[in-house]
Amino acid sequence: MNNREVFSVLGIFDSAQSLMRAIPEVKSGAAAKLEAYTPYPVHGLDEALGLRKSPIAGMVLVMAVIGSIAALGLEFWTSGVDYPQVTAGKPYFSWEAFVPIMFELTVLFAAFTAGLGMLLLLNRLPFFRHPMLAARSMPLITRDKFALAVEAGGKTIDVEEISALLRDSGAASVEVVESPPVHGLASPRFFFRVLIAIAIACCVAGYATYWAMKLFPKAIPMVHMLDQPRLGPQQGNTFFTDGSGMRMPVEGTVSRISIPYTVDEQEDPSAMGNPLPRTAPVLGRGRQLFNDYCSVCHGILGNGETTLTAAYEAKPTNLLSKNIAALTDGSMYHVIMKGKNSMPSYSADLSQDERWAVLHYVRVLQRALDAKDEDVSSAQKE
Ligand code: HEC
Structure with a gap:
């Protein structure tokens, strides 16, 4: 023997039966790890070799649970502790909203554990030069012979004794496989x-x-x-007769998105009437917009009861009160346009029609407080 390390001693068997028969004998005779190489899967081989079930399923389960708990903890901390913010009027800790991220992290942790755990931990990859690939018997084993390997596993083993043991238990020939030189x-x-x-x-x-x-x-x-040919603000340009690069819109131009609000100039904004018809689609749109934009402060019923009240002790106006019900549509429109004290302006968020639709809905909320029988029948007619 030269001084290279022995990787394993191979016993070559002629049939699967003789291999299976030899395993118990070799197992009791040699206190080393056994491995078998066969040209096709042999039933019962795993049990005979005493291979344990792969622990990958357990590892994946543990990491998946850790993944979902980590996501829950992260979301709880970010949206409940570090930066508490009321979203859509829900409590800080709304686990239902956290489910998608929990699902994602569960899958992520599980998938990475399955992939990397199998490749790196259990299969010990990367393993560029498996010593068996250099074994002389390898071409036979991939064809019609069966091999039982007694692996040294880094320790020194008695090659003579193990060769004899393999021969005694029915091996037709024996090969000593050396560890490859380290490259x-x-x-x-x-x-x-x-x-x-x-x-x-x-x-x-x-x-x-x-x-x-x-x-x-x-x-x-x-x-x-x-980097493109353009004129900066205030830059001169000889193309136009006035020598200025900045142009005014053509006279009479009306912006498509923001219709000018000239109520300021009017004597009394409260005189404006709601130009939208009170139809079911308009009311539906109004309810949607009210719930999206106004309910955070004024409450879903418009009565000023919201989670804001609990969180910040704020109490925005009760829109159902007598005073507000007495306001004209025009005055309320003005509040949406201009804001009032701590209520910001909603002129940029809502278009003209949307503002009027919201106001129709506010009227519905007010009327629902004291609904009459005719309201139900007239609603059915509408
Ligand atoms: C950021 C919270 C907030 C939002 C959102 C909000 N409001 Fe207000 N609103 C207030 C507060 C606060 C007041 C009381 C202002 C005051 O009188 O000082 C108020 C007052 C009002 C009033 C009464 C004005 C008056 O003359 O007393 C109306 C009408 C009103 N809001 C309608 C709306 C509508 C419609 C929306 C949705 C487009 C809306 N608000 C969204 C906070 C809000």
């Missing part, structure tokens, strides 16, 4: 070093780019939007 470039350690080097290089490159752009703001990465 620097093909070793897993080198592989991991390259991975770590790439990871470090990526971090350094990202960080360097970040700081370069921060320190030298002129070095904008993408300039094709800026």
